[in-house]
Amino acid sequence: MKIIVRKDLTLNELYKTQVRNALVSWFLEEKRDLPWRKTKDPYKIWVSEVMLQQTKVDTVIPYYERFIAKYPSLESLAHAKEEELLKEWEGLGYYSRARNLQAGVREVVDSYGSIVPNTRKDISALKGVGPYTAGAVLSIAYGVPEHAVDGNVMRVLSRLLLIKEDIAKPKTKKIFEEAVMELIDEDNPSAFNQGLMELGALICTPTKPKCLLCPVREYCTAFFEGMQDQLPIKTINKKTKVHKMKAVVIRDEHGRVLLEKRPSKGLLANMWQFPMVELPTATHTIEEVIEHDYGIDIVRGEELIAFKHVFSHLVWEMESFEGKLLLEKELPAACKWFAIDEISNQPMPVPILKIWNAWKEKN
């Protein structure tokens, strides 16, 4: 067997044909039965691709089912209230995905007659649709031969074609996009693109790839060289910074609970939380900082739970307490009192849900 890989990634025609046929045949035979594979509705494919960004298939499945049941069409999502939308997204993370998805959907409803555009130029202009999602929707929903390069595809192709560039570098992705356009099956770009990702998920895994089960093993340069465990090349990232946070579940004389809506940009944007302060030093008490930040006097009650919550780039070392309102002066506009049975209707991030669940168990 002789594998020919030129530096410009132009590949031998016979090699390309054999690889794409082996990959597509394997995918059609072995593909998992996933909910978004039962439809070609561009909207539903779009929803699934956004949910799957940086998120495991097993995590996405129940969210996708609930989301499509609640928002079965572009119009239904376009008309949804943001708080209800975020509630559906609660626990899935990367919440700007949800708001960007709705913004993109509204663009399609308003400017494209509710037809998801079928060119890379137009679909890429939609909010939240980047190079990957554009190619995924185009190829899977419309059968357009466009690249959809994600982490799986870079790992698979780095091994198949022995590409040693650092996949952590943004500009490296272009190499893989060109490689996909060289290899892609123009008769079935949907199965080809999904096949690359499915292969990465099931066979060509980050560690311990199952090469003996691989449908393209005989075409794989890394396997031929015994280098599959050395690829892809990926530089490591830095460590996260720790924030010591203290949250308080404050009740007023009516038994209502105080929530605060986070700013519309940044971490956990537009999500609700309990009043929370960061205490890097011990120079002030929680009551003092709460009074300063929220314009209310409280008395601190019993401790609820303490835990560490790890985000992608920072850590909250969280402590939480009960609190009782003594005096309300100038409540910030982002704050609002809620009856107990209304709390669960507000979209809250996982660490806040943890505190709320601890409070409910105690009370």
Add this chain to the structure above:
DNA sequence: AACTCGTGGTA
């Protein structure tokens, strides 16, 4: 280009 933006699972 480098940094921001969640969460749960795994070695």
Add this chain to the structure above:
DNA sequence: TTACCAAGAGT
């Protein structure tokens, strides 16, 4: 426990 990962996009 630490580290890394998983169908990326916005800034």
